Amino acid sequence: MNLFPPLGRDVNARGQYCGHSPADTPDTDCKNPAAWHIMWTTDADTGLACNQHLAQARRFVFLDSHPIGPDCVMPGTHWDFDAKRCVVPDGPAVETAVVELPTTA
Template sequence: MNSPFAPIGREMNTSGQTCTHSPGDLTANDCGKKATWHIAWDTNLENGLACDPHMAEALARFMFVDRHRVGPECAMPGTAWDFDNKRCVYPDDPAPTEALAAALPADPTSTTVTPSALRAARKVAGVMGGAMRGAR
């Protein structure tokens, strides 16, 4: 059975924010067009960049966790995926971490977590590395 998720290819240099589509995962097949979309392929935040035609292909063929328009923070090492606002953010503001700490129960043995803690945890857990992978 074929997986509904995109096959993850090699790590690619995305500092120029180019499309990471690469049929066969071969350098000679790299798209190289200016990326317009940033895609989180899975819950591990394996991610890549796509031009409009390759985003349309991904929408037609694959499941993925999230996507947003490419912004200046995309492809920077250490950026965080902001699921609520559909963008990448550079975590120079400690607010998400502080919000998580404030929302967690004071008793560390408690299993009760507030909805605001879950939202903050999603933002904190969305920290990504700098390397991105293309779909092959």
């Protein structure tokens, strides 16, 4: 018996929406699909942005960003800074997939 579920094809995470909300209320939430995953801080605070709002986000300091991928919304995902993507660790490969967060000065 296989203990792992059949994962099937890679599913795009476009069902997630941009996190931009000028007044921080549901009425002002951006309704565009997220296109980018952003790592804001060394505390692993992350967010999602559409193409338009990523351009605005680039006015601020953040650690990294990459296009939304299927692993961005998976539980237990790790940010791979070298590969510019999220990865789900799988057994022994976890040591090579996880990159430590940069230390603050």
